[in-house]
Amino acid sequence: MNKKNTLRRSMAAMLATVTLGAMALISSTVMAAQGPALKSGDEYMIVANYPNQMHVLDLKTDSIYKTCDMPDRFGPGALQVSPDKKTAYILNNGYEDIYGVDMDTCEVTFHARMAANKKERTKTIYAFALSYDGKELYAVQNPTLMERDHYRVQPTRLAVYSTDAGVNAKPIRTFPSPRLVTAMQVGKDGGLYMAGADIYKMDVKTGEYEVSVPSRNWKRERYVQPDVLNVWAVQTPTQDFTILYTTARFQKGSEDLNSADWLYGYFNINLETGETETKDFGPITEIYFTGTRSPKDSNIMYGVLNRLAKYDIEKQTLLKAAELDHSYYCITVSNDGSKLYLAGTHNHVAVFDADTLERLNTITLPGGDMSTTTAQVFIR
Amino acid sequence: MKNLKLPQLMGGAVLAGLMLQAGVTHAAADAEAIIKNKCLACHSEEQAEPAQFSRMSHQRKSPEGWLMSIARMQVMHGLKISDDERRTLVKHFSDTQGLAPEETAGARYAMERRLNTMETYESSAFEEMCARCHSGARVELQRRPAAEWENLVHFHLGQWPTLEYQALARDRDWMQLALNEMVPQLAADLPLKSASWDKWKSMKKVPMAGRWSFSAQMPGKGDARGVMTITGGKRDQYKVKLEGEFADGSALKGQGSAIVYTGYEWRANLKIDGVKMRQVFAASADGAELTGRMFETVHDEAGMDFTAVREGSAPKLLSVQPEFIRAGSTEVLTLVGTGLGNKLSLGKGLKVMEELYRDDNKVVVQVKASKDAAMGTRSVSAGKANGASLNVFDQIGSVKVVPSFAVARVGGNGGSTPKYNAHFQAEAWMNGADGKAGTDDDMRIGFVPASWHVEPFDAQAEADRDTHFTGKMDAKTGLFTTAAAGPNPERRMSTNNAGNLKVVADVKENGKTLSADGQLIVTVQRWNNPPLP
Numbered sequence: 001m002n003k004k005n006t007l008r009r010s011m012a013a014m015l016a017t018v019t020l021g022a023m024a025l026i027s028s029t030v031m032a033a034q035g036p037a038l039k040s041g042d043e044y045m046i047v048a049n050y051p052n053q054m055h056v057l058d059l060k061t062d063s064i065y066k067t068c069d070m071p072d073r074f075g076p077g078a079l080q081v082s083p084d085k086k087t088a089y090i091l092n093n094g095y096e097d098i099y100g101v102d103m104d105t106c107e108v109t110f111h112a113r114m115a116a117n118k119k120e121r122t123k124t125i126y127a128f129a130l131s132y133d134g135k136e137l138y139a140v141q142n143p144t145l146m147e148r149d150h151y152r153v154q155p156t157r158l159a160v161y162s163t164d165a166g167v168n169a170k171p172i173r174t175f176p177s178p179r180l181v182t183a184m185q186v187g188k189d190g191g192l193y194m195a196g197a198d199i200y201k202m203d204v205k206t207g208e209y210e211v212s213v214p215s216r217n218w219k220r221e222r223y224v225q226p227d228v229l230n231v232w233a234v235q236t237p238t239q240d241f242t243i244l245y246t247t248a249r250f251q252k253g254s255e256d257l258n259s260a261d262w263l264y265g266y267f268n269i270n271l272e273t274g275e276t277e278t279k280d281f282g283p284i285t286e287i288y289f290t291g292t293r294s295p296k297d298s299n300i301m302y303g304v305l306n307r308l309a310k311y312d313i314e315k316q317t318l319l320k321a322a323e324l325d326h327s328y329y330c331i332t333v334s335n336d337g338s339k340l341y342l343a344g345t346h347n348h349v350a351v352f353d354a355d356t357l358e359r360l361n362t363i364t365l366p367g368g369d370m371s372t373t374t375a376q377v378f379i380r
Numbered sequence: 381m382k383n384l385k386l387p388q389l390m391g392g393a394v395l396a397g398l399m400l401q402a403g404v405t406h407a408a409a410d411a412e413a414i415i416k417n418k419c420l421a422c423h424s425e426e427q428a429e430p431a432q433f434s435r436m437s438h439q440r441k442s443p444e445g446w447l448m449s450i451a452r453m454q455v456m457h458g459l460k461i462s463d464d465e466r467r468t469l470v471k472h473f474s475d476t477q478g479l480a481p482e483e484t485a486g487a488r489y490a491m492e493r494r495l496n497t498m499e500t501y502e503s504s505a506f507e508e509m510c511a512r513c514h515s516g517a518r519v520e521l522q523r524r525p526a527a528e529w530e531n532l533v534h535f536h537l538g539q540w541p542t543l544e545y546q547a548l549a550r551d552r553d554w555m556q557l558a559l560n561e562m563v564p565q566l567a568a569d570l571p572l573k574s575a576s577w578d579k580w581k582s583m584k585k586v587p588m589a590g591r592w593s594f595s596a597q598m599p600g601k602g603d604a605r606g607v608m609t610i611t612g613g614k615r616d617q618y619k620v621k622l623e624g625e626f627a628d629g630s631a632l633k634g635q636g637s638a639i640v641y642t643g644y645e646w647r648a649n650l651k652i653d654g655v656k657m658r659q660v661f662a663a664s665a666d667g668a669e670l671t672g673r674m675f676e677t678v679h680d681e682a683g684m685d686f687t688a689v690r691e692g693s694a695p696k697l698l699s700v701q702p703e704f705i706r707a708g709s710t711e712v713l714t715l716v717g718t719g720l721g722n723k724l725s726l727g728k729g730l731k732v733m734e735e736l737y738r739d740d741n742k743v744v745v746q747v748k749a750s751k752d753a754a755m756g757t758r759s760v761s762a763g764k765a766n767g768a769s770l771n772v773f774d775q776i777g778s779v780k781v782v783p784s785f786a787v788a789r790v791g792g793n794g795g796s797t798p799k800y801n802a803h804f805q806a807e808a809w810m811n812g813a814d815g816k817a818g819t820d821d822d823m824r825i826g827f828v829p830a831s832w833h834v835e836p837f838d839a840q841a842e843a844d845r846d847t848h849f850t851g852k853m854d855a856k857t858g859l860f861t862t863a864a865a866g867p868n869p870e871r872r873m874s875t876n877n878a879g880n881l882k883v884v885a886d887v888k889e890n891g892k893t894l895s896a897d898g899q900l901i902v903t904v905q906r907w908n909n910p911p912l913p
Contacts, residue, residue: 148422179544216551229547323873
């Protein structure tokens with residue numbers, strides 16, 4: 001929020017930082033069991049988790065179809081599926097590498113290290129996407145020069161890779177990129193939508209970009225600057241790239257946050273048509289990490305974190321909410337819109353009826369926490 | 381929403397349990413040899429005479445600050461040094477590139493581990509940019525030129541690339557603001573070169589050995605006094621022995637070892653009545669007084685304000701215990717200090733009925749306060765010893781809970797992090813001339829006994845039964861002991877024993893009950909507990 005936060009501060013309340021120390025630094029050259037190939041026409045979902053695996057779930061039976069071991073170390077396990085639904089791309093190795101994995105064989109067919117040279121430590125904060133035809137992969141990279149006794153943070157850059165470059169892929173083009181980009185998706189027209197301070201659209205041939213959907217710089221009368229955190233670029237059946245925001249809208253003639261309406265809303269870009277939307281869908285009563293609209297009824301929005309909630313967008317009302325056994329970060333929906341799949345943190349994928357929000361099933365993954373993995377649903 | 385955090389993205393070096401320890405340290409020549417041997421793998425020697433090395437020669441900070449920086453070299457960069465070598469370096473850097481006493485003023489609470497201090501800064505930019513993850517005091521206890529503040533910004537963002545994506549960072553251009561606005565501001569407010577440091581550096585430092593009369597005050601226990609004997613002094617290392625008592629007559633006794641950094645930063649590790657405790661004191665420039673806090677090593681929330689005066693220095697009165705007397709009553713008062721003279725001056729309306737005990741550091745007297753003694757604070761002296769005061773009141777008008785806001789943390793339960801409990805005191809106030817409580821002319825009386833309990837802070841806390849799950853309040857002492865760490869299957873969503881409580885103190889006065897409340901947030905463990913919060 002752009003208004004001063006009035007929370008009481010005390011030193012004892014300072015953010016307790018979570019150590020990444022728990023992650024074992026195991027670098028394993030993977031010789032995974034390959035498991036069965038995927039079947040054309042079947043619907044699947046992929047997720048990743050500790051210690052370092054990717055699971056393919058069969059959504060007909062809501063069970064694990066196969067498990068592929070991933071190279072190097074886990075984290076964050078963000079995923080994108082290629083347009084031909086054969087290859088899964090995973091951001092891993094502590095945000096420093098992207099791997100392409102053939103889902104039929106579990107074989108790593110693509111590998112790009114984000115660092116351009118040995119002196120760099122370069123992280124991609126969830127920001128990668130595939131071109132509409134699957135031939136190129138885009139990543140926003142945050143490089144730091146690790147000098148011997150000091151660091152120098154470098155400007156962020158967009159690196160373009162050819163997906164057929166193999167396991168030692170180098171960028172074929174790079175461009176300066178805005179900072180703070182997380183989720184990204186590519187439109188049918190080839191434009192790269194990058195969610196950062198605003199949602200930008202970049203021409204991946206020239207590196208030129210413009211604001212496609214204003215967020216930090218939106219001009220909505222009586223609204224304060226929205227807060228946006230989206231690290232889950234969920235590929236939806238409807239080709240919608242959806243990002244939630246929270247904001248406050250002052251009462252008419254007022255500048256007082258205490259009387260303002262606190263609202264949830266979404267930015268949407270239809271990747272097929274390029275149509276964009278900025279729309280409130282309900283009052284803030286709790287936090288959601290991700291939200292997605294029903295492919296059956298675009299007026300229905302689902303959100304998840306500590307509860308699973310269902311909203312009527314036009315009426316801006318909460319229709320239903322389901323209690324959960326623990327937090328889930330990432331929500332996805334089956335292609336026909338009948339089932340919801342909740343993933344992220346812990347090792348349970350929770351399956352819900354999209355209409356009744358009745359819990360149908362729990363798929364327990366071998367291994368540990370899913371952390372901030374992106375769940376992706378697709379039909380082979 | 382401000383609470384929206386990127387989960388699990390910020391890794392911190394684990395500096396838990398890291399403490400300044402007395403022990404072998406070596407001289408400056410040894411320090412230089414260690415630097416040349418161990419640091420030059422990554423750092424460079426910029427100049428031979430006087431020796432100057434990259435990065436480390438261009439910063440000044442507290443002993444805890446140096447400890448953290450060097451420990452970071454070990455944890456993050458793989459520097460290999462022994463504990464002895466690290467001690468030698470911390471001592472060397474603190475002595476040659478420390479902070480002058482006045483440069484630490486206003487930020488000592490961080491070294492004293494008063495973790496419930498509420499920090500407020502005029503600059504909301506500073507607060508949001510630099511005092512969000514750690515205390516602002518951690519920053520204020522450093523001095524650097526612009527180039528070194530700039531290096532620090534690059535270190536932060538380079539080490540934690542997700543920093544700029546977090547709440548209160550992603551709403552602005554963090555990196556640009558940090559480099560272009562914070563760096564110049566920090567370099568101006570906290571510069572490497574200062575007149576105070578130049579002066580302090582050249583001053584002759586006074587050794588600490590001697591006998592010291594001390595006065596202390598501890599929540600839950602009340603006033604304390606006694607004598608601290610300091611011996612030794614070779615390489616600023618001392619032995620320390622504490623012999624004292626609480627107001628209730630129980631003993632406050634123990635011993636340990638200490639080290640002095642920068643000529644005035646006293647750090648001691650003691651065992652008091654079987655409990656490990658630490659002292660973080662600052663010596664005054666003339667070496668006559670020590671001021672700070674003594675606290676339990678494991679539970680640093682349990683501690684006492686502490687002042688001591690050296691026997692044989694100018695006469696000084698540290699405190700009158702208790703610090704108040706009711707008009708019309710007769711009470712036993714203890715005067716604590718050193719060089720206490722025979723002639724007690726308590727001001728008009730207060731009469732010494734009997735002297736019960738006297739030595740050079742302590743005088744115990746029975747005092748009668750007449751009904752018409754003037755209300756308010758008055759200075760007290762014992763011969764030439766002055767410096768303390770006594771509050772005369774007729775009745776308690778209102779009570780405050782101190783601290784009014786506190787954070788406690790669950791812990792234990794087999795985990796590596798102990799509980800972080802909370803200690804409250806009831807502070808009595810009398811009404812001023814307007815006869816109304818809560819107005820500007822109210823006068824402080826002091827800490828009084830109260831009966832304590834907790835209530836749910838709000839409807840949410842009530843629904844979640846926070847009072848039941850978060851811990852237990854001791855009705856007599858105001859000590860809140862938190863519940864065990866970890867998920868609790870009895871709670872909604874098996875959440876942990878966190879909660880939001882109202883802390884209530886009831887004080888009996890003239891047959892009526894005066895109540896006051898404060899807020900206590902019980903939250904999860906602090907995973908990373910560095911020497912400076």
